[in-house]
Amino acid sequence: MTVQRVLAVDDEEYNLEIIEEILDDQGFELKMVDSGPACLAVVGEFKPDIILLDVSMPDMNGYDVCRQLKANPETEDIVVMFVSARGTVEERMEGYAVGAEDYIVKPFSHDELKSKLMKLKGYLDEQEDLQKQVDDATSTAFNAMANSSEMGEIVNFVERIGQIWEPQELGKELLSCLNRFGLQSNAELRLDDGVQHFSLSGGCSPIVVELFDMLKTRGRLHEFSQRLLVNYEKVSLLILNMPEKEPEKHGRIRDHVCFLVSVTEQQLTAIMTKQALQKRQAQLGEAVSRIEAQFRELISAVNQTRSDNEKVFRALQEELEERIPTMGLDDDQEAFIYQKVDDTIQRSVAREESVENLQAAFSRIEQDLAKLLN
Incomplete structure (x- = not known):
C-alpha cells in the first residue's frame, strides 16, 4: 500500500510548520488542521492514510478524536500516530487503548519522524497483503470454536506444541489457538539471538512493540480496558478484545490465557535448550x-x-x-x-x-x- 496522504492535526501553528518542513520532500500529500473538530470535518473528504494527531488540544483532545475515528466504520482503518510532549507508559497505554497505531514524543528529529512513517507504511503493507488470509483464518477459527470446547482446545494445543521445535511455528500456533477462542492477540518471543513478534494480521504495530518493551519487566499481568497483557520471562502476550462485559467469561478466559502462555514458555525453553545442546x-x-x-x-x-x-x-x-x-x-x-x-x-x-x-x-x-x- 502506498502512503500518499498525511493529515497533521495540532493547535500550535509552529508544530505544523515543523511537520511540513520534515515531510516537504517525502512525496506525501499533506493537509494540516488546527483542531480535533476540524480533523473530523475533513477526514471523510481527504481520506488520509495516516493521521499525525496531537494529544493536548483545547475543546477536543487527541484521545477523543481517535475514539471517534475508530468508532466510525468509514475511518476506523486509518492509521493514527499520536504526537505528544509526554510519553509515559500510562499515556502510551491510553493511546493504544483508544486504537492508535504509534506514538511519537515531541520534540522529535527529522529522521525520527521519517523512520516512524516508514515503519507505519510497512505495517500498512503487511495489513493489506495479509487481509485475505486473516479473513480466512478468522472464519476457520470460529468454525473450530463451534466444534470444540475450551478445555478441549487447550488440550489439543498442548499436544500440538509438543511436536514443534521452531520458535516461529510456536508463535503462530499460540495465536491460532487464541483465535479459535475468538481472541485477537499479539505475541513477543524473546530468543537468545533476538526478539520475534507475531500477529495474525501481519507484523505488530509500532505501539504494540513499544508496550511489550516497556512492560515486559513490570509484573505478570496488566489489564486495561479490553486489553490483557501477560508477561513471562521469554513470552509476552497482548489480548486485544477480552470480554469485559461478561465477568465470568472474562475470568475464565484470563485463566486460560495465562495457562497457554505458561506452556508456551515451557516449550520455548525446551526448544532453546535443544538448539543450544545441538550447537x-x-x-x-x-x-x-x-x-x-x-x-x-x-x-x-x-x-x-x-x-x-x-x-x-x-x-x-x-x-x-x-x-x-x-x-x-x-x-x-x-x-x-x-x-x-x-x-x-x-x-x-x-x-x-x-x-x-x-x-x-x-x-x-x-x-x-x-x-x-x-
Whole structure:
C-alpha cells in the first residue's frame, strides 16, 4: 500500500510548520488542521492514510478524536500516530487503548519522524497483503470454536506444541489457538539471538512493540480496558478484545490465557535448550575430530620412530658381526661387545612395548570420546 496522504492535526501553528518542513520532500500529500473538530470535518473528504494527531488540544483532545475515528466504520482503518510532549507508559497505554497505531514524543528529529512513517507504511503493507488470509483464518477459527470446547482446545494445543521445535511455528500456533477462542492477540518471543513478534494480521504495530518493551519487566499481568497483557520471562502476550462485559467469561478466559502462555514458555525453553545442546554437540564433534587427527599423527610419528630404530639396530648388528672377527679381539672382549649390543636391543624392545601400551591407551580414549559424543 502506498502512503500518499498525511493529515497533521495540532493547535500550535509552529508544530505544523515543523511537520511540513520534515515531510516537504517525502512525496506525501499533506493537509494540516488546527483542531480535533476540524480533523473530523475533513477526514471523510481527504481520506488520509495516516493521521499525525496531537494529544493536548483545547475543546477536543487527541484521545477523543481517535475514539471517534475508530468508532466510525468509514475511518476506523486509518492509521493514527499520536504526537505528544509526554510519553509515559500510562499515556502510551491510553493511546493504544483508544486504537492508535504509534506514538511519537515531541520534540522529535527529522529522521525520527521519517523512520516512524516508514515503519507505519510497512505495517500498512503487511495489513493489506495479509487481509485475505486473516479473513480466512478468522472464519476457520470460529468454525473450530463451534466444534470444540475450551478445555478441549487447550488440550489439543498442548499436544500440538509438543511436536514443534521452531520458535516461529510456536508463535503462530499460540495465536491460532487464541483465535479459535475468538481472541485477537499479539505475541513477543524473546530468543537468545533476538526478539520475534507475531500477529495474525501481519507484523505488530509500532505501539504494540513499544508496550511489550516497556512492560515486559513490570509484573505478570496488566489489564486495561479490553486489553490483557501477560508477561513471562521469554513470552509476552497482548489480548486485544477480552470480554469485559461478561465477568465470568472474562475470568475464565484470563485463566486460560495465562495457562497457554505458561506452556508456551515451557516449550520455548525446551526448544532453546535443544538448539543450544545441538550447537554444543556440533562443537564437541569438531573437537573430537581434531583430537582424533592429532592422535593419529602422534601414533604415526611414534611408529615411524620405531621403524627407524629397528633399521639402525639391524644395520649396527650386521656391521658388528662383519667387523668384530677381523679386529683381533679376545673372546671376553667380543663377548662384552655382543652383550652391550644385545642389552641395547632389549631396551629398545621394551620401548616398543611402551609404544604399544600408548597406542592401546589412545584407542581407549577415542572410544570414550565417541561415547561422549553420542
